[in-house]
Every structure is written in structure tokens, then in C-alpha cells.
Amino acid sequence: MQVLLASNNAKKLRELQAIVDHAGIQGVEVLALSDVPAYEEPVEDGRTFSDNALIKARAGAKHTGLVTVADDSGIAVEELNGMPGVLSARWSGSHGNDQANNELLLGQMAHVPAIRRGAAFISVCALVTPDGTEHVVEGRWPGRLLTAPQGEHGFGYDPLFVPAEEDAAGTKRSAAELSPEEKNAISHRGRALAQLVPIIQSLV
Known part of the structure; x- marks a missing residue:
């Protein structure tokens, strides 16, 4: 059985692929968007992570006829009432500009004491x-925000986030200091x- 991972984010795709591979699912071939005929990317205009994940997964299944998995994710900061949330990738106004997003978030949290820097991916x-x-599942990774970037790995807000573990x-260590396997x-x-x-195993 073929399963499509509907993502245009190369780093996220590698992470998704590694997790699926590690799960050891037998009889499943995981395809990237580059492995299927191109189709128009849907507008992610949902109000929640669930909305956006479903928008992407539905589009993939419709256009390819394959079982499709899509992820929508971000960071929720307690001090900012759960924001950036679904706006995480474009928090600074430019989609996918990790450096600008990190700098803006650090600026907004500059005077917030350590006790109030709780956050979760x-x-x-x-x-x-x-x-x-349709199936929808959620994963939450609690931790806290640093006051400056730390680490060179990962992507997004990883350099600002220290996991609770x-x-x-x-x-x-920040999420950007963990090995891919640890993360x-x-x-x-x-x-x-x-x-x-x-x-997925039940569908094979």
C-alpha cells in the first residue's frame, strides 16, 4: 500500500519519513509530494491545527487517490494565550522565515520571567x-522558551524551546540540540x- 505524506516542507518531510520508517510498518511505501503528479496546493485557511491538517490530507487523497497523511503544527506560548498557534509559520508576516519568526517571538517575550515562559509544541x-x-490525532510536547536561540539542528522554533524532558x-538542551533520533x-x-x-497497519 502507498501512503502519501502531504508536505512541501523538506525538513518536516524528512522528520515525518523517519518517524514512519522507525515504526516499522510492513507493506507500506511512503511517498512524498514530489513522487506524485503535481496538484494545486490548498489554502490553509483553517482556524485550528485540525482544520489545516484535514485541508491538506483531503486534497492529497482527492488528487492522488492515495491514503494521505498531513500534519499541521506550531508552538503555543502560555504567556501569549496560546499564540502563535496556527500562525506559527507566518508569525512575522513572511511564511516560513524561521529567523524572523524566532526574533519576533523573542522580542515579544523579552521581559517575561522564567516562571511564565511555559510553551508547548x-x-x-x-x-x-x-x-x-478521516482520522485526526494530536501530539503535545511541553516545555519552555529560552531567552536566546540555542543549537543548530531542527527547524522552526526548535532553537528557542527546551523540552520538559x-x-x-x-x-x-533545546530541541535544536537533540539528535534527529532523540527528537x-x-x-x-x-x-x-x-x-x-x-x-495505517489496519489499512494494509
Whole structure:
């Protein structure tokens, strides 16, 4: 069985692929958007992560006839009432400009004390089959925001985020200082996709 991962974000796609591969699902070939005939990218105009994940997954299933998995994710900062949220990728006004997004968020949080810097990465993954069956799952990765970027790996807000697991261990590494394997094992996206594994296996 072929499963399409509907993402144009190369870094996210590699992460999704690695998580799916690690799950050891037998009899499944995972395809990227570059592996299928091109179709018009849908407008992600939903109000929630679930809305946007479903928009992308539905479009993939409709245009390719394949079981399609799509993710929408971002960071929710407690001090900002859950924002940037669904606006995470374009928080600075320019879609996908990680540096500008990070700088703006740091500026907005500049005078917020450590005790109020709680945040969580959230990933909602949608799986849509060609017959219209839909599954939506959510993964949440709690932690806190740093006051300056830390680390060279990952993408998005990873350099600003210290996972709760790192605080508990006393190592205090940012998500951008974790190896891909370490990150995938505990990340929001990994937690969400893990819930889809039995669903995918049931379709094989």
C-alpha cells in the first residue's frame, strides 16, 4: 500500500519519513509530494491545527487517490494565550522565515520571567482515505522558551524551546540540540504519528 505524506516542507518531510520508517510498518511505501503528479496546493485557511491538517490530507487523497497523511503544527506560548498557534509559520508576516519568526517571538517575550515562559509544541496529524474516512490525532510536547536561540539542528522554533524532558534531566538542551533520533522519540509530531501507526497497519 502507498501512503502519501502531504508536505512541501523538506525538513518536516524528512522528520515525518523517519518517524514512519522507525515504526516499522510492513507493506507500506511512503511517498512524498514530489513522487506524485503535481496538484494545486490548498489554502490553509483553517482556524485550528485540525482544520489545516484535514485541508491538506483531503486534497492529497482527492488528487492522488492515495491514503494521505498531513500534519499541521506550531508552538503555543502560555504567556501569549496560546499564540502563535496556527500562525506559527507566518508569525512575522513572511511564511516560513524561521529567523524572523524566532526574533519576533523573542522580542515579544523579552521581559517575561522564567516562571511564565511555559510553551508547548503541538502537532495534529490527519489521515484521509480515498473513500473519505478521516482520522485526526494530536501530539503535545511541553516545555519552555529560552531567552536566546540555542543549537543548530531542527527547524522552526526548535532553537528557542527546551523540552520538559531536558529540564527534568537537568541537561536543559533545546530541541535544536537533540539528535534527529532523540527528537523523533519524544516530539509532538512523533507522538501524533505514533497514534496513526495502528490505523495505517489496519489499512494494509
